[in-house]
Amino acid sequence: MNKNDIITLKIEDMGIDGEGIGKIDGMTFFVKDAVIGDEIEARITKLKKNYGYARVEQILKSSEFRTEPKCELHRRCGGCQIQAMDYAKQLEFKENKVKNNLVRLGGFDADFVDSVTEPIVGMEEPYRYRNKAQFPIGKDKDGNIIAGFYASRTHSIIPVKDCMLGVAENREILDAILSYMRECHIEPYDETTGRGLVRHALIRYGFTTKEIMVCLVVNGRKLPAQNVLVEKLQVISGMTSISININQKNTNVILGEQTEAIWGQSYITDYIHLRDCTNFERTGKAISYHISPQSFYQVNPEQTEKLYSLALEYAGLTGKESVWDLYCGIGTISLFLAGKAGHVYGVEIVPQAIADAKDNAKRNGFSNTEFFVGKAEEVLPEFYAEHKNEKTDMLHPDVIVVDPPRKGCDEKCLETILLMKPERIVYVSCDSATLARDLKVLAEGGYEVKRVRAVDQFAHTTHVECVTLLQRKDI
Template sequence: MAKQTAPVKKNETITLTFEDLTHEGNGVGKINGYPLFVPYALPGEAASVKVVKVNKNFAFGKLLKVHKPSPDRVKAPCNVYHKCGGCQLQHMSYDKQLKMKRDQVKNVMRKIAHLDHIPVHPVIGMEDPWRYRNKVSIPVGEKDGELITGFYQKRSHRIIEDMETCVVQDEVNDRSIEAVRRIASSLGIKAYDEKTHRGVLRHVMVRTGQKTNETMIVLVTRTQELPHKKELIKELTETYPHVKSIIQNINDERTNVILGKKVKLLWGEEYIYDMIGDIKFAISAKSFYQVNPPQTEKLYKQALEYANIDHNDVVIDAYCGIGTISLFLAQKAKKVYGVEVVPEAISDAKKNAKINGITNAAFYVGEAEKVMPWWTAQGLKPDVIVVDPPRKGCDEELLKAMINMMPKRIVYVSCNPSTLARDLCILEDGGYATQEVQPVDMFPQTGHVECCSLLVRKDK
């Protein structure tokens, strides 16, 4: 039998018409049924494409020239959009982004979960899908004796030097990064060099409370001491009164991980504060806190609506983090039990409960899949379980523990539609029926989409 060969060759230039989008937002065109995936291309467009990689079943291309632009094509406002890779969809109208994300969720519900009949609602988007991120971590480098800051270019560790602003970041974060770079450079503080493992300043991280306007600056260093820290702190705090906290994080490892284990308070408070709805949160340097609070509020309102809890209900919040969902649930429930594997997060959750005067939420350190069977053995019977796992989805043992607890309802919050669909299959087999899925756009201009799903026990 003759070996089948691809209908295109590497470095060949072809004309292609695009008919679909991948879940990352790449255009899909086909030659005799053979798909080519091309970033920045949109359905309906005809374009010249250079083939850059050829596999047996598909190829990747580079967009050279669009001959027939889609009505959904817009000019990206970011001047480094094609270099950076942090955003993937700035060339696409926002309405089209929301439609693409809904289609993505519908597709995985059909192909992976086999739940064609389940309503997937239109994506809840933002009125203004720019400048929404409340946290940024920027690497620091050096050129001609001056410090430079900027995201890495796609698939590299080269800093984008001409990056003046980031259009999805809070403007306060932009200004704070620029201030640290300028002041540290004038003081002669050296950037970390990952090749030689020398130098001082590795990253600058900035967190901003969007409701409180409080800012935390985290200086990630290789060294135990930060040179000229008094002068740096003086100039930052005198010039920028919104800065409430300056932290040093020490990371002396040869690693791509941004934060190290040791944290030192250099000036101000250990925490800044922000609000989601009417709940106040203390945010430390290493806290997990949602980067888009306005959309988080919409997501949590949906979770609360699906949970449909009253003052007699007992609720479990698995992967509770710093208690963000738990404290919303506690406003309605009789009792909320939160579980999280990260001890610092549980410490923050307890602090947040105290700040808000919430006494009916209890938080425990541990792996949810181990803690929940223990709770069952103690006689705990939840009415509702809310779960918000990382991108890899729920551990299978956790899904079994949820099924064994037999709550009336499960609310599954997910940042990865594919693992959500996989886990819904297991919960469906365990006696639960998926009722509906509500996608929420937490990260405009990117391919990511969050979902909130409601499951009800079938015998109910």
Template sequence: MTNRRQRENKRMKKNNKKQAQKQSGPPKNNSRPPKPQKRNENKVTAMVTCKELTSDGKGIVEWEGKQLEVPHLLTGEKAEILVNAKGRFANPKVKRIIKAHETRVTPPCPYYYECGGCQLQHMSNQAQNDFKQDVVNKLMKPFGKPNPIMTMKHPYDYRNKSHMTYAMTNDRQIIGGLYASNSHSIIDIDKCLIQDPQADDIAQTIKRIMKKYKMQPYDEDTGKGFLRHVLIKVGKESGQVMVVLVAASPIFTGQKNFVKLLREKHPQISTVLLNINDRDTSVVLGNQEKVLYGKGTITDTLGGLTFEISSKSFYQINPPQTEKLYGKAIEMAQLTGQETVIDAYCGIGTIGLIASEKAGNVIGVEQNKDAVGDAIRNSKRNDIQNARFYQGDAGEFMTEMASRGEKADVVILDPPRSGSDEAFLSSVVKLKPKRVVYVSCNPETQARDMKYLVKNGYKVKEIQPVDMFPQTYHVESVCLLERA
């Protein structure tokens, strides 16, 4: 198993070098006539026409009576695709574009067709915006017409959080980068176009230091090796940088020299942590952690406030667009300085603390104990007196408020991609706030949840999509609901 994975990594490294020299991918218009279907080792080539796109940007085609979803196709394009003729999954891939759509562009990233991090780089920026607008429009059609999407002027270099993984090839070379799409094979990447450039440089330096000190990357199959992942967080406004070394063991030989060399090359690094993850899991961070350099946290500025960020803190990955998103959410809340605002799923308190300037008082509720601690510290750091944070289930918290006859004027919620559950939504209905501001990174689950609220006395007044994740199919949406 290990040798096969190492051979795959070696092959991918060679392919990446070729890609860097010429940006590969599905060829554009080709005058050669399409080849007839032919079978070779269970692979079939077939001529197809893309009918439309899925919400995650894949092209829908018909093949032998089946509907397939093919990555990197655009509506109306004719293409030759490669499919797996046997087995449960066809895993279709574009082999050759016969007729290209006018919005197709050459992806600027040489790793695009192997890496699964981005899905829309074969579209022009305008086409990406139109695609995301259309996705939100369709999902929100029962509730009204969404506003034009808030776009990003420079849709690259925006991620303030980067995650890199390292591995050893068959010829004993250390590679580092991202997982290939739908696999655990690592693509050796020098630069990711949507990450902060500092993170790419630091990741490359770590790879060189590993070679110098003969540090072994962790092998998932054998359970041997030391370094599993590297997590890098960048304060876009503060300029502070956090480096988290995720290791399989707390025994770090030569850690002082490692940190010294890393900071000599990158003096902007504010803190370095060692996180221990000795479990057989795909979860990146473990529970044990120690600081090797600095305070163990960094700060950044958002909405005029300073926030402390730890290794496990949830902090929006695109600060410029977050300013737009949160600004719109607070505008929808229509605060006059008298309202009681509940910030459900409050995390480290970002949106609640920003709203506190215009609210009477803010109540933040969050399940994660560490996040609540961060929120309280952020409140004190910014000298905010009218915000309180509690650990617990937000739905239960609001149900108890309602049973005591207490009121809230506005509920702001920003749940995970899975959305809210009926228990939480029913607690909102019981509490009867005048306005609900629903921030979501998944408009599909947002639309599902809003359907419940509409059935129970609320009306959707405004829908605003925001492109928080350029080059990917993800789109954020914030909606205002008012009690009828």
């Protein structure tokens, strides 16, 4: 076999990135956009010693799990890797992905994993669920200004105004931004030359409040003729906040450190309707959050309520407990914990997020929260070293909740958690591979995994959120 050869494959399995897996003559091939059960002709794109990569040329027989995607760009765009797969099969794929990582990377027994894993939490309608979108701005080959998403594994922009995962309002907003740029001769940023002004358009939408935020990320200190942009955007129903974010670095990081509001508020407000919460029981109101351009806030409101309900349930709070919430963001989980705990201590590296967390706690009437700026792997060890001889509930909490980025918890952070010996640990993860790695460390340190449940926070992609409860073995 050689590169560019056409081969016939039966897709018998799925890889962790959603690619179909088939075998021929002892060689395993990974095929993007193929669905388990497909019979296909594929063109070989890369060959290794015992495996290779290929792309679909023709579907000879469609899988019973293949479905017609709503987005015609799903194969070109890098966002929806498994949109062509039946949604029920997507959920099965994601639940198995979590289980397999716990066995393969965490070293847990397969039967044990089956016994502690609860059914995945899916969506009723797995489209139009994202409350945030970040559109790169550039030019096509004819020099036209475009907005869209990067093609898979590239920085080549595919024009997209109406992503089926995002809200319909995105199209009108992008039309206004591109119209402004054309009229005022505003150049998009060019990664190769470092020239041009507008890099990205960040859009946030409050699903409950219907408030809209638009933030243009710019390679400069100001936005020329910004009044023209404001005039075009402010007439859109729900427009609440228009700002610019300054990012003049040669980097793939989207947002810079400085954001300046040019119209309206510097934030939008939204609610999470978690009914198993003292605040709701007491006031009948959901918890409200101020969300700024740089805030971390879960992108799927419907599933976030389910995710945080699980985290709260797993924490097992009775009203007296002391809780640490590591990687707390703007205090989303912290405030739900605070409604049923004695005291909650949150840690987050982004100063603006901590400012938002304090503001959110105050506005919602919580006086039993305290927030610290810094890396969890630095704040927690430093605090423990300084107070390790004291008898304080901060030093020996009842529960520690962690919700780290995809890279998982830092080794130093895990070491300190084990030293603090909480009765329970609730681990909220967006990457089951690093979750499995960290659970192995915690299990070896004296904790037992009691419950695991995946939540489909990112329908039509291969990503999956997961909540895990660990309990100290000597309890």
